[in-house]
Amino acid sequence: MSVIICETFYEDEPTLDEVKLEISSIVGVPEIKRQLESIVEKIIDAEKDAADGIRVIPPKPFHMVFVGRNGTGKSTVARIIGKLFYLAGALASYTVTEMQGNQKMKDAEGGVLLVNIDEEDLINSDTQEELIALMDAGDSSVVLAGNYSALNQYMKCNLNLYKRFSARLQFDDLTCEDLAMILERKASIKEDNDLLCGFELDSSCSTDSIARTIAELTPRNLRSLLNAHLLDQMLIEAKKVAMPGERIISLGDLAMGIQNGADVYKKLLNL
Structure with a gap:
């Protein structure tokens, strides 16, 4: 693949x-x-x-x-x-x-x-x-x-x-903590074409909490297949589930985005 x-x-x-x-x-x-x-x-x-x-x-x-x-x-x-x-x-x-x-x-x-x-x-x-x-x-x-x-x-x-x-x-494959750190960096980019333009992760989205959420909601074989390629879709999905008019993404929103993003790839890859 x-x-x-x-x-x-x-x-x-x-x-x-x-x-x-x-x-x-x-x-x-x-x-x-x-x-x-x-x-x-x-x-x-x-x-x-x-x-x-x-x-x-x-x-x-x-x-x-x-x-x-x-x-x-x-x-x-x-x-x-x-x-x-x-x-x-x-x-x-x-x-x-x-x-x-x-x-x-x-x-x-x-x-x-x-x-x-x-x-x-x-x-x-x-x-x-x-x-x-x-x-x-x-x-x-x-x-x-x-x-x-x-x-x-x-x-x-x-x-x-x-x-x-x-x-x-x-x-080597990235750890869940590695993935969390990369996700935070992607979310911090604030250019016109970035994935979370106009959105911010709130204080509940610490590196440790994001890492635990990724570990709980994504299967190991999916992480091994895609590593950092998983993250863009997760951020896109998190932005979708944020409340209308709300510009802050909570850990709950991010968890749903991580779950939905993982589901997209599991379906795509027949996992």
Whole structure:
């Protein structure tokens, strides 16, 4: 099953301070955060050397495998890595282009090409040859992303591609507390197109109370399948059940939204 929409992410010119803030705001995956922070430190050291007149040779881009289920932050981390590689001088672009495995090969534009692998949507032989050529050219970084089963099924039959990857990052399922923290952040965004424009969560919606509610009202297998992808629908449903004219969402409203959102996905996925 895949919920990926293929697109290219174009963002403003990154600064190291902004990327450090993005890394600190990642929820879950503590080991991956430590690895990203290590890259930041290497960039800082290189900048100090350059300021001292020491010749700094930019690193070469390398290719990675991201192992994890939907909604565990693989796309978010890919975008951060694209910025870090760009700031380190390893890539000419910080764009991240995301594609599904069997689609026509997309132009990585000198940045990161994030290729999502699904058991029912594996890379065909033509796309594989194009990927190998892109990796060997050395101008872009390729990331293969998917759950363990899909990647294992694909890689064991394609060792010529697999041997070109230098790093493997593991994205574990998010805990209920992780999901609660992400839900709070989503609810705090107040832009014109945000999910809760004009609405606020009241004081009863603490991280702990939201986490307990998610644990009670959502089955574990649904959380494992979708992780953070569950949350947008839950916020939409919570907004629907709020009293007419009321701009505050209570824990009761949120609980009903969580329940209704879970029911939408259970029906959609035949769970």
